[in-house]
Amino acid sequence: MHPEHFRCLTHTSMDVFQMLCKLEAKIFFKTYAMLLTQILSPIIYFFFIVTALSKTVGMISFKGILIGYQEYAMVGLISMSLMTQMSRIIYRVTVDRRYGFFALKMQSGLHPLLYIIAMSISPCLGYLIQMLVFAIFTLIFTLKIPLINFILLTFAGFIALYFWLSVGVALTMLIETYQTRDLLLTFLIMPLSFSAPSFYVIADAPIFIQFLAWINPLTYQLQTFRGIAFGQPEYSTLAIMISFTILSLFFSVWTLRKANLITNENI
Numbered sequence: 001m002h003p004e005h006f007r008c009l010t011h012t013s014m015d016v017f018q019m020l021c022k023l024e025a026k027i028f029f030k031t032y033a034m035l036l037t038q039i040l041s042p043i044i045y046f047f048f049i050v051t052a053l054s055k056t057v058g059m060i061s062f063k064g065i066l067i068g069y070q071e072y073a074m075v076g077l078i079s080m081s082l083m084t085q086m087s088r089i090i091y092r093v094t095v096d097r098r099y100g101f102f103a104l105k106m107q108s109g110l111h112p113l114l115y116i117i118a119m120s121i122s123p124c125l126g127y128l129i130q131m132l133v134f135a136i137f138t139l140i141f142t143l144k145i146p147l148i149n150f151i152l153l154t155f156a157g158f159i160a161l162y163f164w165l166s167v168g169v170a171l172t173m174l175i176e177t178y179q180t181r182d183l184l185l186t187f188l189i190m191p192l193s194f195s196a197p198s199f200y201v202i203a204d205a206p207i208f209i210q211f212l213a214w215i216n217p218l219t220y221q222l223q224t225f226r227g228i229a230f231g232q233p234e235y236s237t238l239a240i241m242i243s244f245t246i247l248s249l250f251f252s253v254w255t256l257r258k259a260n261l262i263t264n265e266n267i
Helices: 003-008 013-030 032-057 069-098 101-107 112-119 121-140 147-174 178-195 207-214 217-229 235-258
Strands: 059-062 065-068
Touching: 013 032, 013 112, 013 121, 032 069, 032 121, 059 069, 065 069, 069 101, 069 112, 069 121, 069 147, 069 178, 069 217, 101 112, 112 121, 112 147, 112 235, 121 147, 147 178, 147 217, 147 235, 178 207, 178 217, 217 235
Parallel strands: none
Antiparallel strands: 059 065
């Protein structure tokens, strides 16, 4: 049997999958610098951007209800934190490809979807830690986001998170060099983060900013998150967000199936 044929076998998938999940979780908790970054990042953004602007901006109207700028912008920070997790999975998959671990996992019969889920353990743990930090902010600053809404928002965040993680995996498979991916991420994350209405009201923005916002997937995630957080759910944007995630997962699985097991990956 040709070695490539082993990637089509799935009888060992669950055993390998469980082992990978444990390994990724162990790596995450042993990377102390990463843990510290996950904790400090939302703290810095919240205090130096949200808190600094809250007194200036005051109250914001969202679907006919007035909410504080701190609540409004904190949801924006949550959405931005999802995008930052994409760089984590890109790094992990890049290491896998460079040292041949990706080829071994595929030849062991691991299904591409299970590979994505296993490699997502570290970003998902990072996301949960950051949500814990945001929950503490909600209590300390008495932000008007009910507990049940915050829990639902956290679950919705996982749906959106897998969109960005799937995009990250696909980019890693399609672009051979780490330098090119790093350059692309630099010019991708910043415009996507700030063209979406993370810190501004989309209806008050100039027309060209509104245009950029509405072609940005992050905008639909933000609209869904704010609807859940403030008790005004938007089912249309939720459906769009779920559709984006499903499509990105299918595309990512396709790129994994087509990826060459022998790579010239360079870091």
